[in-house]
Amino acid sequence: MARLSGGDPSLLRRLNAIAVLRALYAAEELTLAELVKASEVSRPTVEEIAADLGEQGLVEEVPLSPGAPRPRGRPAKRYRFRQESGHVAGLEIGPHQALCLVADLRGDVVGRARAGLTPETAAADRLGAAHRVLGAAVEGHANLRMLGVGTTGVVSGGKVVHNYRLPGWTGVDLPAEFGGGCPVLAGNDTELATLAEHWRGAAHGLDDVVYVRAGPVVSLGLLLGGKPHAGHHGAAGEIGALRQAGGFVELVAATIIAVDPQLVVIGGAEDPLTVPLRAELARLALFPVRVETSALGEDAVALGAVRLALSRVERELFSVADVA
Numbered sequence: 001m002a003r004l005s006g007g008d009p010s011l012l013r014r015l016n017a018i019a020v021l022r023a024l025y026a027a028e029e030l031t032l033a034e035l036v037k038a039s040e041v042s043r044p045t046v047e048e049i050a051a052d053l054g055e056q057g058l059v060e061e062v063p064l065s066p067g068a069p070r071p072r073g074r075p076a077k078r079y080r081f082r083q084e085s086g087h088v089a090g091l092e093i094g095p096h097q098a099l100c101l102v103a104d105l106r107g108d109v110v111g112r113a114r115a116g117l118t119p120e121t122a123a124a125d126r127l128g129a130a131h132r133v134l135g136a137a138v139e140g141h142a143n144l145r146m147l148g149v150g151t152t153g154v155v156s157g158g159k160v161v162h163n164y165r166l167p168g169w170t171g172v173d174l175p176a177e178f179g180g181g182c183p184v185l186a187g188n189d190t191e192l193a194t195l196a197e198h199w200r201g202a203a204h205g206l207d208d209v210v211y212v213r214a215g216p217v218v219s220l221g222l223l224l225g226g227k228p229h230a231g232h233h234g235a236a237g238e239i240g241a242l243r244q245a246g247g248f249v250e251l252v253a254a255t256i257i258a259v260d261p262q263l264v265v266i267g268g269a270e271d272p273l274t275v276p277l278r279a280e281l282a283r284l285a286l287f288p289v290r291v292e293t294s295a296l297g298e299d300a301v302a303l304g305a306v307r308l309a310l311s312r313v314e315r316e317l318f319s320v321a322d323v324a
Contacts, residue, residue: 090305100137123168148305192304194221267294
C-alpha cells in the first residue's frame with residue numbers, strides 16, 4: 001500500500017493499518033494471503049496489524065466452521081471486520097414522527113423505534129419523544145459512535161436557524177440537546193432523504209439528482225456531482241416558503257429544468273403533485289427526464305441520517321489525522 005522511504009514510521013504504520021482495515025471492510029472474510037494481496041502490505045506486517053486491530057475490537061480471526069472439511073496441514077488464517085463492534089444512529093424529528101434507526105458499522109439496520117407526532121406538537125414534547133425513541137432504538141447496541149439527526153427547516157452548525165412549520169423549533173440546538181453520549185451531526189430532513197436515495201434508493205450510483213419531498217409542504221433536495229448541495233445558507237430547495245405564490249408544479253419543474261438531473265425522485269406522502277409534475281416535465285423539458293417514486297417510505301430521513309453519521313465514522317476509521 002504505502003511505499004515511503006525516510007518518512008515517519010508512525011505514519012507508515014498508520015497507512016498500512018488503514019490499507020488492511022479497508023480491505024477487510026470491503027469484504028466478508030479474507031484469508032491472510034488474500035489480505036496481503038488486497039492491502040499490498042507485507043505478510044508479517046499484516047499479521048501484526050490484524051493483531052492490533054483485534055485488540056481494538058475491529059477485526060477478528062475467523063475459526064474454521066465445525067462442518068467444514070479439515071485441510072491438510074495448518075488451515076489458512078481468515079479474518080473479518082467486526083461490523084458489530086460499533087454502531088451509529090439516525091434520528092428523524094419531523095412534523096409527523098420521531099423515528100430512530102440504529103445501524104452497525106457497515107450500515108445494516110439493527111434497531112428501530114418510532115413515535116407519532118403532529119405539526120402542532122410543542123417543541124419540548126417533540127424533543128421528549130425524540131429522546132425516548134433514541135433510547136429505545138439504541139438499547140442493547142453497544143458503542144454508539146455517532147448520531148445523525150434530520151429535521152425540518154434550515155439547519156446550520158447543528159442548529160435550526162429557520163423554521164416555519166413547527167412551533168418553537170427555530171433556535172433548537174440539536175448537538176447540545178442530544179450530545180453527551182456521542183458526537184452529533186445534524187442536517188435538513190429533505191437533504192438527508194436525498195442522501196438516503198443516493199445510498200440505498202432509486203438514485204444509487206447517480207451523480208445529479210433532484211429529490212422532491214411531496215406532502216402538505218413541498219421541498220427539494222439536490223445532489224450535484226455526487227454531493228448534496230445545501231446552498232450558502234443551507235436553504236437550497238426550501239421552496240415551501242413560497243407556497244402562497246402558488247404554482248408548486250411549475251416551481252418544481254423550473255428547478256428540475258435548471259439543474260438538468262439524471263433522475264428525479266419523488267418521496268414523502270402521496271400528493272397530487274406527482275402526476276401533474278410528470279406531465280409538466282414532459283411538456284417543458286428539453287430532454288426526457290427520468291422520474292421515479294421512492295421506495296424508502298417513512299425511513300428515508302432517518303436512513304439518510306444514518307448515512308451522515310456512518311460517513312463520519314468511516315472517515316475517522318480511515319484517517320491519518322491522529323498520527324502525531
